[in-house]
Amino acid sequence: MLEIENLEVTFSARGQDVQAVRGLSLAVAPGESYGIVGESGSGKSTVLRAICGLAPVTGGQIVLGGRPLPRRRDAAFYRHVQMVFQDPYASLHPRHTVDAVLSEPLAIQGFDDRDARIARALDEVGLGAGFRFRYPHQLSGGQRQRVAVARALILEPELVLLDEPTSALDASIQAEVLNLLDRLRHERGLTYVLVSHDLAVVSHMCDRLLVMQHGQAVEELTRADLRARAATTDYTRRLLEASEGYRPETQP
Ligand SMILES: Nc1ncnc2c1ncn2[C@@H]1O[C@H](COP(=O)(O)OP(=O)(O)OP(=O)(O)O)[C@@H](O)[C@H]1O
């Protein structure tokens, strides 16, 4: 589904270069749920942004469905790949109703059965028709994130990139949204790449995960490795220890 080979991302700000991703490679199979973890600033979000064409890629290549991605992502790309961001407050326009948020991608892609698709999308994320004409400030954080999930899924993408999709939410709401994402993945055979600093979230949601540090891949673990705490590097062991709430016996 997705192959990243030797990815390099370098930000240049005021004559200073920041190498946010250095020679990173990973491969995600169709239907897999793949996690990326690492300390703050390790380059996790930058990898997702690079896939979407939103980061300055200075080397390597990204292959989607067997084809290297062109420099610019076109509308067709967003039929296949969608992203959910961390902060549901920031990712929804304050003056756009839920209806407008969900209509926009459909309009861009030229769908004409918009009413039916919006109704179905709201239903699928557990928000009924009553939410359709509400504004973001009339929704709870969890409801907003459900709208963001509906927006991502309304075009029926195959690959969904999730950047800390629940870290802005309360623990109980977090579990609800994670369960929703998990259910939708199974129902639709979606492929996920999920970034989280929370190893409990990743071990609940992901089949495999990549540990990143300073823009590089440190090691790759399976869920079983993670649950057995079978990390091979000190860095990952420290992450495991530091991950508050990491209790293999109390999965969300
Ligand atoms: N637009 C930008 N311009 C300059 N530097 C950037 C930019 N975006 C990210 N960086 C730098 O790239 C590095 C990786 O950032 P990134 O946001 O990918 O980290 P992260 O692993 O997602 O961290 P967090 O867990 O805090 O979200 C950081 O050093 C950051 O300061």
Ligand SMILES: [Mg+2]
């Ligand atoms: Mg980030």
